[in-house]
Amino acid sequence: MSGSVTLLNIAGAVALLLWAARMVRTGVDRAHGARLRQFLEHAAATRLGAAGSGMVLAVGLQGSTAVALLVTGALTSGLMTAPVGLSILLGADLGSALVVRILSLDLSLLVPVLLVAGVTTFLTGERRSVRQAGRIVIGIALMLLALRLLGEASQPLKESRLLPLVIDFLREDPITAFLLAALLTWLMHSGVAAVLLLASLCAADIVPIGLALVLLLGINLGSGIIATLLTRTLEPPASTVPVANFVLRAALAVAGVIALRWIDADAIFSGTSPAAVVVGAHIAVNAAVVVVGLPLVGPVIRLIETLRPAAGQSDREGESSDINQTTSLDPRNMLQPKQAITGALREILRMSDTVTIMLQEAFEAFSDGDRKTIEQIAGLDDEVDQLHANIKRYLTEVGRHDLSEEEKQRCNELMWFCIRLEQIGDITVKNLLPLAEKKRARKLAFSKHGWHELRDLHARVADNLQLALNVLASADVSSARALTEEKRNVRQLEQASLNRHMERLRKGTVKSIESSEIHLDMIRDLLQINSLLTSVAYPILERRGASRDSGASGAPSAA
Numbered sequence: 001m002s003g004s005v006t007l008l009n010i011a012g013a014v015a016l017l018l019w020a021a022r023m024v025r026t027g028v029d030r031a032h033g034a035r036l037r038q039f040l041e042h043a044a045a046t047r048l049g050a051a052g053s054g055m056v057l058a059v060g061l062q063g064s065t066a067v068a069l070l071v072t073g074a075l076t077s078g079l080m081t082a083p084v085g086l087s088i089l090l091g092a093d094l095g096s097a098l099v100v101r102i103l104s105l106d107l108s109l110l111v112p113v114l115l116v117a118g119v120t121t122f123l124t125g126e127r128r129s130v131r132q133a134g135r136i137v138i139g140i141a142l143m144l145l146a147l148r149l150l151g152e153a154s155q156p157l158k159e160s161r162l163l164p165l166v167i168d169f170l171r172e173d174p175i176t177a178f179l180l181a182a183l184l185t186w187l188m189h190s191g192v193a194a195v196l197l198l199a200s201l202c203a204a205d206i207v208p209i210g211l212a213l214v215l216l217l218g219i220n221l222g223s224g225i226i227a228t229l230l231t232r233t234l235e236p237p238a239s240t241v242p243v244a245n246f247v248l249r250a251a252l253a254v255a256g257v258i259a260l261r262w263i264d265a266d267a268i269f270s271g272t273s274p275a276a277v278v279v280g281a282h283i284a285v286n287a288a289v290v291v292v293g294l295p296l297v298g299p300v301i302r303l304i305e306t307l308r309p310a311a312g313q314s315d316r317e318g319e320s321s322d323i324n325q326t327t328s329l330d331p332r333n334m335l336q337p338k339q340a341i342t343g344a345l346r347e348i349l350r351m352s353d354t355v356t357i358m359l360q361e362a363f364e365a366f367s368d369g370d371r372k373t374i375e376q377i378a379g380l381d382d383e384v385d386q387l388h389a390n391i392k393r394y395l396t397e398v399g400r401h402d403l404s405e406e407e408k409q410r411c412n413e414l415m416w417f418c419i420r421l422e423q424i425g426d427i428t429v430k431n432l433l434p435l436a437e438k439k440r441a442r443k444l445a446f447s448k449h450g451w452h453e454l455r456d457l458h459a460r461v462a463d464n465l466q467l468a469l470n471v472l473a474s475a476d477v478s479s480a481r482a483l484t485e486e487k488r489n490v491r492q493l494e495q496a497s498l499n500r501h502m503e504r505l506r507k508g509t510v511k512s513i514e515s516s517e518i519h520l521d522m523i524r525d526l527l528q529i530n531s532l533l534t535s536v537a538y539p540i541l542e543r544r545g546a547s548r549d550s551g552a553s554g555a556p557s558a559a
Helices: 003-041 047-061 064-076 080-102 110-124 127-157 163-172 174-189 191-203 207-228 240-260 274-307 309-320 339-369 371-399 405-441 449-474 477-506 509-514 515-536 537-543
Strands: none
Touching: 003 047, 003 127, 003 191, 047 064, 047 080, 047 274, 064 080, 064 207, 064 240, 064 371, 080 127, 080 191, 080 207, 080 240, 110 127, 127 191, 163 174, 163 207, 174 191, 174 207, 174 240, 191 207, 191 274, 191 371, 207 274, 240 274, 274 339, 274 371, 339 371, 339 405, 339 449, 405 449, 405 515, 405 537, 449 515, 449 537, 477 509, 477 537, 509 515, 509 537
């Protein structure tokens, strides 16, 4: 087999591994995203407890980067302090190492079992949470399959004549090996996948243990870079915590590389499985980061604050208030527009969490909601209305002060998104919940295909709510464009569902005929919610001169 074909097979196996990990994360987030955010909000007050919470989340989300994004969202919302957030990230790094250990076990016999169970669950499940459970199981199966393919694809490298020269060069130049591993990990955007690839190469006796340990330390450095770059545009302390995590990881990684210069690892681990050494060392490195890092959480954050004054000021404000504060709208910040706008954004993110729960639970009410559940969901609308009134009043007061054009525009964007969230809450309570009650009272049922269509449309709209929040917080042009594309995608889903629904009516499907009014009204309401969400993208695209004719037409103004 030629070298190019071998590399292509390895690349394909790595791509499948990354995609499978993404499937697991997506399934967990869609099924339990709101609950995960609530779990983070109530993370243990002690640093050790917070680290334990991060470790559990990383195992569930198949990596630490997803946890880092959740943490930065909570920090932006003012729902936790920087020391707690950093403690969670340290635990998440260890949890990510445990994921590698679990996946490195020989579980190949489970692949067909998991595939059958996952596909069956996904295709036959009526509830969204059940279907997402199927997605998670399929993702795990594909990860195990990708690892088997990776091991098989690596075998021909043993016969390569060029590879020994590359290995010898890297052994003589550990700094280059260290930095190369960090770069490749960042390009892959997955520390788990990078370690598993290294373990596969070691299992095939391609990479010696001494070099593998240097590469492993580089992978740990690269893992810290991923979250740091993904959150670089956020306001402190959301951008401060990933930097602090990276500093701790980098310090230990560099110390490890220096120590390996004086250790003959190949001799020490002679006769030991190279892959087992890599996996064990990965756990040991991340455990060491937790042990060393937890006591240094405060000093490291203060160091980053010193180097980044804006971060220090923002973080001290966060620590001065209770983690369970009732509002981020501090009247003392009225004369400091930047801080006032940041506080308003935090409160809007808090408001969006409530709307997300309302939207999810309201949809579940169509399948198994009783009268009590419906009343509880309706009660959340009072919270949304109160938050809406507080945020509008606060931003109006801020707007009466001297603001730059950019600050005025930002206030307008936040104001309009706050209004849209309140409108989504109203649609949920005044439209969707009465439909659920009508379905329950009349003992109606959707057809199997009709329910699948509604569930898929709702899932798409729920995902767009999170995307809209990302666009609002980051003002990222690529995310804004993706959100405008989603308007077209949801329209296509709507049209396809309507066509299939009309076909079922023509065929005389009893359940479709009986539930037709509710089915069509649900589609209308979900479409209206999605339009409210996608409108947040247009002002950002117009401001950056990046709007598209097809997407910007009819877009509401930011002011």
